[in-house]
Amino acid sequence: MATWERFAAFELSDPEEAAVETVFSELIPEEVATWEWSEPVRWVTTIYDPVRLEPLIGIPVSDLIGQVDSFESGEGTVVSPEGTLMIAEFACRVNPIPILDGVIEEERKCREKTKRGESYTSHDGQQRTSDPDWEYRWYLERYRPRHELLRGWCGHRAVTMQERLAAAEAEVQRLDVLIARLIDQMKEHEYSHFAEIMERVHEEERITAANYRPVVDRPLKPSEIPVRYERATALGVSPLVSITGS
Template sequence: MIQVGDEQIYRVRDFDSSQRVRVVAIEMGKKSAKYEIEFLAGGSAGKREKVPGKRLRGAWSGVREYDELMANWERLAAFELTDPEEAAVETVFLELIPDEVATWEWSALVRWVTTIHDPVALEPLIGIPIGELTDQVDSFAIGESTVVSPEGTLMIAEYACRVNPMPILDGVIDEERQCREKTKRGVTHTSSGGREWTTDPDWEYRSYLERYRPRHELLRGWCGHRAVTMQERLAAAEAEVQRLDVLITRLIDQMKEHEHGHFAEVMERVHEEERITAANYRPVVDRPLKPSEIPVRYERAPRRWGYRHW
């Protein structure tokens, strides 16, 4: 517990330089305390200031160890994961890496670092010695554990997928099956008041493209499956359109033969007129019209009935 007269390590932010201060007064509040400090060195020597307790990082006698620790954390902060990588890492760790072996840290100074608690147990899960992993990425030791950078977290997830790919691939297939159903009919939800509402299938499809598919492709790549190319997607889409055209034509012909001619004609017309083609899929940005180009619209005002005042 901090006492008046203690010399403390002072930092405004985690990766700022440490400053030497002395606590000269403590002001206790309802929830937290405010500390009046006096700077003992540098350009601010002799200056006094009231600061929250989180800026006092420990006794000044341990400043060397503290600075070394924070320098290690700052090294790990140089690498950041993308959103799909974060989601893929979370999937792999939940499925393949037990918490007692290694944990990815979300609330640490640097997000998505991994703390390795049991290197002997982790090695068969990722297929390489821990020393080989730490030689390739930034890391440092804390007590009996080893902390590796977000880049190391990414490598652990990828190597774990290579060793044991089937649980990940099964999960991807199951999730894609669920997404397919959502993009067909939407999802029905019930509010706290008991009212049911259904999401728009188009919104579900956009959500799949933005959130799920990048993660699925990344996980497949880690598991040894090559990502689908744009050419393959295009060829598959064209083949699927042809298959559905044939199927819809057969259904319309069957409806006409079974006295549903009017409905069949409507469906045939809608199917043809609302086709999504390359010409109408791409949004066209037109220039704004000049006043002289805007067509004039004439609207007849209704006659007003009333008394004429002379």
């Protein structure tokens, strides 16, 4: 029981779990090693054939076992979730191409879904299309963290926030030029009314830093606080008047 308790002390995050499943599916044959998703501890791995596993992960299995908790079972060596994570990461270092190809293909599919949604059959048998905005949020929540983790395991440095910002600004400029060309073409081919609508919508609904960032409640400046004052008149004092300082 003490061994299982030590195993349980190491928990994988959701992106790590998804990444491990991807790597084992692509790079680790089931007859060599398999991860387990069951009680009492999830994400332990049983190593059946250490000789065949070693070239797949690039290190001796004895070195791996020396770094993590493990025990011998009737079927093979059982390593902790930490060992499972290490096997996946080492396997990516040895053979990164299948993993990177899979990431690229998944991102291509995600881009299509975030543009047009995905057609599906609802529970009542109706053909429907998912909302592209929902698909984009799902990509940010589920796909991108796993993709970044897999890229890191394969030796690619994670994309920085500054790089994302620079790429986003360059992409906006590219799309602005493309949209302008399309609108000009529509105007030249008797679609001027629709072109004007699209041009106006594109400009009025533009997402900028000013309208994207959340409005945060904060203390008001003295100049922003409404004030009240009394103004003397020839007949006495006027009623209270409310103004905003400037």
